Amino acid sequence: MxxxxxxxxxxxxxxxxxxxxxxxxxxxxxxxxxxxxxxxxxxxxxxxxxxxxxxxxxxxxxxxxxxxxxxAINPPHKATLTIPVIREEVEARGAAHRHVVTLREIRPLPPHLHAAFPVPPGADALYTETLHYADDRPFLFEERYTNLEAVPEIAIAPMDKISLNEWLVQNAPYTTGDMAFFAISADAGLARFFECPVGTALYVVERITWNGDLPITHVRMTYAPGYRMRTRI
Amino acid sequence: MxxxxxxxxxxxxxxxxxxxxxxxxxxxxxxxxxxxxxxxxxxxxxxxxxxxxxxxxxxxxxxxxxxxxxxAINPPHKATLTIPVIREEVEARGAAHRHVVTLREIRPLPPHLHAAFPVPPGADALYTETLHYADDRPFLFEERYTNLEAVPEIAIAPMDKISLNEWLVQNAPYTTGDMAFFAISADAGLARFFECPVGTALYVVERITWNGDLPITHVRMTYAPGYRMRTRI
DNA sequence: TAGTGGTCTAGACCACCGC
DNA sequence: CGGTGGTCTAGACCACTAG
Structure with missing residues (x-):
């Protein structure tokens, strides 16, 4: 019809x-x-x-x-993924969102990130690890490096009420970014958090954002076992 | 002025x-x-x-x-994924593409797909398994159910020169579709094809396409270990 | 119901690029 | 060079919806 x-x-x-x-x-x-x-x-x-x-x-x-x-001869499939703030994604599933910051320290950027995330040599970054829960079930593990030079105010950002994820979305505008989607096996730490066997396949989203030439943040979000990212085309 | x-x-x-x-x-x-x-x-x-x-x-x-x-208060991150024909994706990486159809048979749709892919009761589907190689290295494993009622010509489609993936893109227009992205562990069959240990985390893309209310095809594409889907935002 | 965005028109000029 | 899409204008009417 x-x-x-x-x-x-x-x-x-x-x-x-x-x-x-x-x-x-x-x-x-x-x-x-x-x-x-x-x-x-x-x-x-x-x-x-x-x-x-x-x-x-x-x-x-x-x-x-x-x-x-x-x-077009081979019309490509185009899919638009909308990746909301984690809290909103959890609440959209009808669950209550809660997060815990388990690590927050200034440290140098690890070498394997230097190529993709070129902060000035010697500059330190704020490293944070955050656990996100949906109705008290583990939902997502977030590892984040934030460029202190780009977002100095982050040193005094409150991270109990509002997650760093949401704080950055609201306070650190970006102009471009790179995203990657892939799969990893759960190591001991992830297995403990997600209460799953070591080696379980987990879905990962990585994102690097820039404001012009200034790198803002590098975040790796590891989702709970069985998570599916969906979209309609 | x-x-x-x-x-x-x-x-x-x-x-x-x-x-x-x-x-x-x-x-x-x-x-x-x-x-x-x-x-x-x-x-x-x-x-x-x-x-x-x-x-x-x-x-x-x-x-x-x-x-x-x-x-907007929490501007969402939006990423547009362009999913090309597999051959073009392989060739864009500078590799030669080759594919082998390892299975091609008419069979009823498995029960677990009935909800998402409602072909008429009793109707059969064409099931195909295709291995895709990049420079003779395993690249992607494709499992596909195609609705014979929607695409009857597929019974006589050549699948040696042009893959079913590409044939459908060119010959079976769709109006809407659902996509899902997630991670699985390699079972014995996948491990053999990808020459990796059983249990290796693999990246999977599932897609269902429709032409109006008519389901066209359901495909699951499992990528080689280490694969990353990338996009720029 | 009034205000705001959504769309349409007829015409115009311009940028690009194949010929 | 000339043809095509890309954009802009000034004005108009319409669709939706908050108040």
Whole structure:
């Protein structure tokens, strides 16, 4: 049962989508220009542009000036992951969030992070380990290095009421970042926290954020066994 | 007074971004309406709208009709994962891609998939197992159920030159999908393929795609030990 | 119900780039 | 060079929703 589209540019997008999916326009083929489509649909060129721009963002068509718009040959799957503050993620599951800071000290950045997280030589970082619980069940283990030069106020940040995770989101804006997703085996420490056997496969998210050229923080978040990160595409 | 810089929506976005990052506008605070900003920047309201729409897409501001635009309190981290065809992912790493179909048979859908992948009762699915190699090193293990009712032509699809992965991308359009990312321990079969110990932590991506209400395919892709999925935010 | 964002139009100029 | 998409404008009407 089709729902009537509320506005024009989404309707046009759906019609273009239909022509692509039903091979009216073959993969790799050039499609009519914006002006032609605008005339066909009886709307302004801006409206067609909006629809085509949306399709280009999802990778379904490739647009180039002068060359025109082509249907992508191998349209990539694009998934947008929204990674909220840990507290909100826990509460979204209907659980109560609680966190405990188990370690908080100034220490030099470990060598294996120097390449990805180039703080000035000799500079120290704030290292923190935080346990996050959902309804008193272990949920996530967070290891974080924060560049004191970039966020000096962090030395006096309260970490009992609000987690460092949330404090940084609110107080340390970033411009770019790198994320990595992978799997590790639980070592003794993780096994103890998650109450699982050593060697259990765990899902890990690593994130490095920057404010311009200034590295802000490097965080590794290890989720409880069985965790699945989900998204809709 | 002549302004050298032409008004551009990206410039306006950067200025709005600056005001948010420098706390000119506090988190949670309402910011001026589009009309006011347009007057301030000396541009059309449409241009301000474009900039604000972009900020809203990244989650940095929350927009509501009548209520206005507010700075987000806990701006979520959003990461866009681009998941290309496996062959292209391997080749992007400078390696040669090769795949082997080790199993291809019609079988009923296993019970544990019925909830997430509701093919009609009694209907069969095409089950395939494919090994993907990068320069002859094992790269990925793919287990796939494909709904024969949705993609009947798949029964005669060639699977030697082009992998089922790529064939489906090119021939079976989808409208929506669900993805999940998690970690598992290698069982005996995976350990043999990846030449790693049983129990090694492996990164897994699962994807279910739909064309409207019609389920297309359910695929589980298990990556080689040490694999990291990366993205820039 | 009034105010705000969402969208559309008709026209214009510009940037890019294949030819 | 000329064609195409990218952007901007000034104005208009509409959709949603807080108060």
């Amino acid at each position: 089709r729902v009537k589209e509320p506005n024009s540019w989404t309707q046009i997008r759906e019609e273009l989508l239909r022509r692509i999916n039903e091979r009216v326009w073959q993969p790799g083929e050039i499609i009519p220009g914006e002006a032609d489509l605008a005339e066909e649909f009886g709307c302004a060129r801006t409206t067609v542009n909006r629809a085509l721009r949306d399709l280009a963002e999802t990778g379904l068509v490739i647009r180039k000036r002068k060359a025109g718009t082509r249907v | 002549r302004v050298k810089e032409p008004n551009s929506w990206t410039q306006i976005r950067e200025e709005l971004l600056r005001r948010i990052n420098e706390r000119v506008w506090q988190p949670g605070e309402i910011i001026p309406g589009e009309a006011d900003l347009a007057e301030e920047f000396g541009c059309a309201r449409t241009t301000v709208n474009r900039a604000l729409r972009d900020l809203a897409e990244t989650g940095l501001v929350i927009r509501k009709r009548k209520a206005g635009t507010r700075v």
